Amino acid sequence: MQYKDYYKTLGVARTATQDEIKRAYRRLARKYHPDVSKEADAETRFKEINEANEVLRDPEKRTAYDALGSNWRAGQDFRPPPGSSYQDFKFNPDDTADFSDFFASIFGRAFHGEARDRVLQRGEDKTIKLFIDLEAAYGGTTRQLQVEAQNGAGRGRTTTRTLNVRIPPGVTQGQQIRLAGQGSAGPNGGPAGDLYLEIEIEPHRHFTVDGRNIQLRLPIAPWEAALGGSVPVPTLGGTVSLKIPPGSQSGQKLRLKGRGLPGSPSGDEMVLLEIVTPAATTDDAKALYRDMAKRLQFNPRAELGV
Template structure:
C-alpha cells in the first residue's frame, strides 16, 4: 500500500494551523465537488481532499498521523509500524462508508468504521459551503432573506444528486465579504442515524451603483465642480445611512481622499466611508462657455505641466 501525504494533498505545510487547514479544505472542496467542478479528475480529487481533511482537521487524529514521522514521501510503499492496531479507536464525523477511504487510511484508522462486524456506525453528514450574493444595504442594516438553494448530496445508492432547499437566513449587521454564516444541521444528512452536517454561507456583495466595499470601509467617487475644489465648499454626500454634509477644503485636487468616520459597515469599530474627489469639467458647448474658458486662460496663467520640465 502507498503512503498518503495528507499535507501535500491539501497543499499546506506540516506546521499549518487548524484555521488554515479548514480554510484550504473549503476552497478545494468547492473547486473539486463532482456536482459543480469541470476538472476531469474532480471525483478522485474530492475523495482525496476529504480523506486528508478527515485526519488533519482533528488534533488527535493529526497527532496520530504525525507520529508516523516526516520522512515518508507520497506514493512510497508503506507498512503500519508495530502497535498500530492500538491507534484505531476514533470516532468519525464525515459521511461515507469505509470503501470511500484509501487502504492507507484504513490501515491506521480503519477499525472505527465497524463495530464487531455489524457494519458502519452513525456518521455525521458532511459540512457544505456555498456562496451567496447580498446587497451592501443588507450588511449595513441586517436583514432576513429567503434563499432558494440547490445543494449537492449523496443519495442512498452512493450517487451524487441535488437537493433543493428554501431557507430563511438572518444576515447579521456588519458581515463583510468573505465571511461565513453557519447554519447548524443544514448541511448534508448523516448516515445510519447520524446528525446532519452544517451549511456555511460565504458572503459576497453584489455590485453597488455608488459604493465599493473594502473590508468594513466603503469607497465613493464624488464628482465636484472646479470652483468647489478651488474655493472649497460644503456638499451633500450619499452614505448607506442617508445623505450627510461634507466639507471640501479649498485647493483640493482630483484624487484627494476625505474620510467620513463611522459611515461604513457597522462593527467594533465601524468602518468609514472614503470619499475620493473627482473634478468634473463643465462642457464648452456654447459660445458663452467657450468665451468664459478663454477669459480663464488669459486671466489665470496656469501651466499644469510645469513640473514635467517641458
Template sequence: MQFKDYYKILGVESGASSDEIKRAYRKLARKYHPDVSKEPDAESRFKEIGEAYEALKDPEKRAQYDQLRQGGWRQGQEFRPPPDWGAGAQSAGDGQGFSGFSDFFESLFGGIGGAGFGNGRRPGGAGVRARGRDVHATVEIDLPTAYAGGVQRLSLGGGAGSRTLNVRIPAGVTEGRQIRLSGQGEPGMGGGPAGDLYMEVRLKPHRLFEVQGRDVHLTLPIAPWEAALGARLSVPTLGGKVEMNIPAGTSSGKRMRLKGRGLPGKTPGDQYVIVKVVVPAAESARARELYEALKAEQSFDPRSGMEGLS
C-alpha cells in the same frame, strides 16, 4: 470507476498551500454556481469542484489522497483500488454516491464519516451511525443588506436536496465571511446528526460604492468652481447622506475620510471619498467667453514642474 485528479479540477499544483486551494475553490464556485452561471455544465462542475475542495481542505484527507496519487494515476483513467484498500470500500459504478459525492470519493474516504484507507466501511450498513456531511454554498447579497443586515433567500440543490432557506444576514458582514447554519447540511445516517451549512458571502457590485474589507470608497464628482472656491456638499453613505466640506483649491484625486461610515463592526470601517473634478463643456458663446476670461486672468500652468522630463 474513474480516477479524479482533484488538483487538476481546482487548477492548482499539488504543492499548493491551503490558502491557495481555498482561493481557487472560491473563484470556481462563484463561476459555476448553478444559480448564476450560464455554462451548460455548471451544475456538474459545481459538484465536482465542491468534491475536490472537500478532499483537499482537510489535511488528513489530503494526505490519504496524495498517497494514492503518487501511484501515477491520471484524471479519467480507469481506476482499480490497491489490494490493501479495504474490503467493501470499492464502489459498484461511476455515478454519484450516497452522500452526493462520486463513488471514487466515497471509496477513498469511506463515505460519510471519513474512514479512509484500510477501513472500507460505507455508510448505510447495519448499526452505522454517522453525522451528515457539511454543505458549502455561496450567498450573494447587496451592499445595503451587508451594511444593515436582513434576511436573504437562498436556494440549495445537489447533495443537500432541493430547498429554499431564509437566511438571516448579520449587519456588517464582509466579503468571504462564512455564515454557519447548524443542522442544515446533509442528513445523518442511522439516527446521526445532520451536518452544517456553511455559506460564503459574496457582495454584489454597487453602482456608487466599492468595498475593501470594512472600508467603503466613493468617487465624488464636483464642479470646477466647487473645487476652486470650496463648498459644503451632501455626500451619500451607506447610512444616509452626510454633509462634507470641500476645501478651496481641491484637486482631482484628493482623498478625504469619513470616519466610521464604512461597514459596521467591533471596529467600524471608514468611508473614503475620492474627489473627481468634472469640467463642463463650453457649449455656448457665453460659456466660452467665461473660460477665455478665466484663462486671461489666471497665470496657472497645470504642467509646471514637468520640464526636463523625457
C-alpha cells in the same frame, strides 16, 4: 483500575432491552459528538458512550460483562477474576486505542474493526454562495433558501428544504455564516453536517467595497475645488455634508469615519475627489474660460518643465 458501569454510562437499567440500549446510545452520541457538542467534556463522554455501547449492544460481550456480577459500583477498584479475559473476540490492536484498560482487561486489548464503523458519523458540511446587494450587507436582511441535500452522506434520496435565513448587518465579502445541522444528513442516523453561506456582495453603481470600508468617486466643480465649501455626499446610511478643503485636487481622498459597513469597529467611507470641468458650449462660457486664462496665468504642466 476502576470498575466501569456501562449501564450507568448509557443511563439504562440492567434489564434494558437491545432497543432501549440502541435508543439511549443514539441520543447520547448525538449530544456528546465532539463535532457538534458544546459540552466541556464532550470528547471524553463520547468515548465512554462508545465503549459502553460496544459491550452492551453485543449479546456475547454483554453476557461476559454481566458475569462479573451486579454488586460493583462505578469507580470502585477492580481486578478481573482469573479466566475472565475473553481473548477469542479476535481483536485488532489499532482499533481499541480509545477504549479503557477496564475494557481491555475483560475483552483483550482490541476488538474487531467493525466497531468503529458503527460509531455514528457526522454528515458532510456544505458551502453555497449567497448573493446580496450592498444595502443588504449594510442593514441586514432575510433570505428564503431552497437547499437540496441527500440523506445518508450522498447515498440516499435527495430532499429539498426551505430555510429562512437572517443575514446580520455588516457582513463582508467572503464572510461565511454557519447554519448548524443544515448540511448533509449523517449515515445510519448520525448528526447532520453544517451549511455555510458564503457572502458574495454584488457590484454597486456608486460604491466599491474593501472589507468594511467603501469608496466613492465624488465629482466636484472647479470652483468647489479651488474655493472649498460643503457639498452633499451619498452614504449607505443617507446623504451627509462633506467639507471640501480649499485648493483640493482630483485624486485627493477624504474620509467619512464610520460611514462604511457596521461592525466593531465600523468601516469608513473614502471619498475620492474628481474635478469635473464644465463644457464650453456657449459664447458666454467660452468668454469666461478665455478671461480665466488671461487672469490666472496658470500652467498645469509647470512641474514637467514645459
